[in-house]
Amino acid sequence: MYEAFFGLREKPFALTPNTEFMVQLAPYQACFNLLRLALAEGEGFIKVTGEVGTGKTLLCRALLRQLDAEHYQLAWLPNPALDPMALHQALAHELHVPHVDRLDNHGLLTVLHRRLIELAGKGRSAVLLIDEAQALPPATLEALRLLTNLETEQRKLLQVVLFGQPELDATLAREDFRQLRQRITFSYRLRPLDVSDASRYLQERLMVAGYRGDLLFKPAAVRLLVKGSGGIPRLLNILANKCLMAAFGEGRRRIDRRHVRRALADTEGAKPFLRASSRLRWALLAGAVSLSLLLGVWPWLSQLSGALP
Template structure:
């Protein structure tokens, strides 16, 4: 909607993870490098935790994109599956037909397929998102898959991505065996305030922007306060602030535009907003639609 107004080739602050917009600051580049090393090493289970919206899925997509040739990536898209269901789901990711097979038969088929891929020089990595939602019994079943190995290497590398609740689950006595299999743990931190201007600039440049800084210092400070450093919130607030600036026909984003975005998103308290009256975003959207080029 506002791309042409600001000289953008695409929307810079979408919340769908897009590797083209990956920001390597605030340890994210280092975490990605460490993940690549850990997965390439191929030992044990790797764990990545962080708050909702902090960028775990982006790291997951970047990991897949950067893995070398010969590494086959599997996704476990439904972490709420039961122990037997998860075996069928992983087998399906490998292209196996397991309909009507018992759990032990599925496990044998999995083992055979992993050995066959290993014989051709391929390694297999299983990426599990939202792992904190996985039943404990299913986590244990996944742990048992790391027992599939040759004399020299594991046949399946597992990377768990989850919210802090995953650590709570792993701290339980019954999860001790899984906890001991985790060889590398990484935490994705919130974005500190001093990094947010660089993050915003990086996303804008990646979207094709070539002009001066779009967000005023006051606007950046409010985005930092309203988002509390959560990347998804930063993107949402920045996108809505750009819409507000577009509705005002201005070439920059000021504090007032961010206040409108915060009010609409309900991310922060009155201490951030003050007592100023905000225009409702449904009215703002109507203004933007009227201004959109035909």
């Protein structure tokens, strides 16, 4: 709709996790470096958590693309709501084990062990990436832990990377998961974007989409976008897309606070952040008024107490 107006080849703020649009911001780069280091160490579980929309799936896909196939055999489970048997079948499929549908659970574990030993003999590490890991049933989490028991005298045969929402931390904090929790050797929590991150995020995505003009989002607009989205990249994408539509409808070449306010009014998920900000401002104002009143009456109260017998 607005692409030609702004000189874009494609939409810069689509919600699909396209790794071409991944911006190397500090929180993402730190997480990515940690993942590569942890996988090189070859030990146990790795956990990445973050709120809904902070970019976990994009990181997972970027890792799938960038890990060297010569040294890693990757398995990816985008839908982890599986029972233990289905988990073993899915992993076997991903590791290119034939005829898995004909095997019972004991047979699956046997061929999986054989395949993992085969990969290790070729110098390749087997890595299982699980997106939306907070959806893993408890029995499947325990099955995962038992899978990582497969090892030689020198190394683990399978590493597991869990990408999940904060609910995953709550699940792993349970007493019955203390054994699995102790096997998480590396973990990272993705934080929301600040104003500096968001400004770079918006500009670089625009450039990937073909934009070559002046700064499109005014600084005041970026600050309001961060406030309204809570710094969550997915919400930033939704709001930025609506801002472009609003500016296009007016024939404007730059995004200002007016366009952001229109986008916020049309985006349900952004309203809690604004309400929280408004509550904080009112609380600070009430505190300031109370303090002013107290300071105003304090001299009078001091005189009164001195006059009392």
